[in-house]
Amino acid sequence: MSSSRVLVLNSGSSSVKYQLLDMRDSSRLAVGLVERIGEETSRLKHTPLTDGGGSREWTGPIADHEAALKAVAEELAKDGLGLDSPELAAIGHRVVHGGQSFTEPTVVDDAVLAEIERLIPVAPLHNPANLTGIRTAQALRPDLPQVAVFDTAFHTTMPESAARYAIDVETADAYRVRRYGFHGTSHAYVARATAELLGRAPEEVNVIVLHLGNGASASAVENGRCVDTSMGLTPLEGLVMGTRSGDMDPAVIFHLMRVGGMSTDEIDTLLNKKSGLIGLCGDNDMREIRRRIDEGDERAKLAFDIYIHRLKKYIGAYYAVLGRVDAVAFTAGVGENAAPVREAAVAGLEGLGLAVDDARNAVRSDEPRLISPAGARVAVAVVPTDEELEIATQTYALVVKNI
Ligand SMILES: Nc1ncnc2c1ncn2[C@@H]1O[C@H](COP(=O)(O)OP(=O)(O)O)[C@@H](O)[C@H]1O
Ligand SMILES: CC(=O)OP(=O)(O)O
Ligand SMILES: [Mg+2]
Numbered sequence: 138m139s140s141s142r143v144l145v146l147n148s149g150s151s152s153v154k155y156q157l158l159d160m161r162d163s164s165r166l167a168v169g170l171v172e173r174i175g176e177e178t179s180r181l182k183h184t185p186l187t188d189g190g191g192s193r194e195w196t197g198p199i200a201d202h203e204a205a206l207k208a209v210a211e212e213l214a215k216d217g218l219g220l221d222s223p224e225l226a227a228i229g230h231r232v233v234h235g236g237q238s239f240t241e242p243t244v245v246d247d248a249v250l251a252e253i254e255r256l257i258p259v260a261p262l263h264n265p266a267n268l269t270g271i272r273t274a275q276a277l278r279p280d281l282p283q284v285a286v287f288d289t290a291f292h293t294t295m296p297e298s299a300a301r302y303a304i305d306v307e308t309a310d311a312y313r314v315r316r317y318g319f320h321g322t323s324h325a326y327v328a329r330a331t332a333e334l335l336g337r338a339p340e341e342v343n344v345i346v347l348h349l350g351n352g353a354s355a356s357a358v359e360n361g362r363c364v365d366t367s368m369g370l371t372p373l374e375g376l377v378m379g380t381r382s383g384d385m386d387p388a389v390i391f392h393l394m395r396v397g398g399m400s401t402d403e404i405d406t407l408l409n410k411k412s413g414l415i416g417l418c419g420d421n422d423m424r425e426i427r428r429r430i431d432e433g434d435e436r437a438k439l440a441f442d443i444y445i446h447r448l449k450k451y452i453g454a455y456y457a458v459l460g461r462v463d464a465v466a467f468t469a470g471v472g473e474n475a476a477p478v479r480e481a482a483v484a485g486l487e488g489l490g491l492a493v494d495d496a497r498n499a500v501r502s503d504e505p506r507l508i509s510p511a512g513a514r515v516a517v518a519v520v521p522t523d524e525e526l527e528i529a530t531q532t533y534a535l536v537v538k539n540i
Pocket of ligand 3: 350
């Protein structure tokens, strides 16, 4: 029996999302999530998809990512899908920061682990969790290939003019300060799926991808290759996000230090965890913000307007970067679900050939779909992302190639 299953682990700062897939037909055998890791009320939700048996949920303290992964392995074993299965071909890991070293999915060895560890200072929320996920998986199945799929990989095609900050070159190079970009697995998948929706080859299509989740980023994809993206050295730059500020004058930091007496760590926490939508109005969930706006809440409305203003600026910027745009694709939690965000983001851009048809925009579906009016010059689309499937596909392709 040949091994055809891949377990995908997407370890975030306080969560692990996972999927077990059978790559013969890319079907899912189990999916799940562990959240609030490190708190007293961690929650594990596991859904086996093999027998329609329904989800199992469990709440209690899960101290760290190692304990989380062991709990996931136990849940999988209960369904006969344990990590000891000979059908498991590989474990694929989302790794957020790969620096300039990794442009492709990579089989993990000691040197790869050391490089991911070296990059912790530029991805302090993400890379430590990714490392623990890999090490724990290695301990559970030392014989299996562990494959790292990097968020940064898709963006390594950016030209220097987009990747460099305009700061002293020697200083930038000494500390590897440059724009790396993130969510690359999603941007690559969505750009390709958008071309498919248009019935065209990815290599001949220019797309602006708007990945709007809790973290959010935009990218300009020219003929299938990324030429610019909104996140930078870290996932803090760019769009307004759930809890992150995105772009601002860097002098705000000096001001808060000198005048506000704040420490580096305090400002880091402020900008990464207490800013963006939650900093502006106290909520980071777009559903809650829309509900408050419907009730006439002014702070929620202002937060929404700031979010949209930034998004619209990036659409305009990437339109200029690309020159010709075939499609604008909305994806991730907000992009796939929040029709008012999509409507507001392209409102007034008819001059650029961009418009949303209200009836099409109101449709709820898990399928890629056009929301621009028939015959529009630029397609506006909703294209659900699937980072886990993309990681599984890349992982399996690499493992099969190496056999
Ligand atoms: N039905 C919905 N309407 C509006 N926004 C939604 C809806 N469902 C989810 N979201 C938004 O999606 C966000 C999560 O997106 P997701 O892509 O899952 O983020 P992440 O992967 O960063 O956790 C939520 O914070 C919420 O703002
Ligand atoms: C890189 C990044 O911002 O990831 P996430 O959206 O999962 O936090
Ligand atoms: Mg996400």
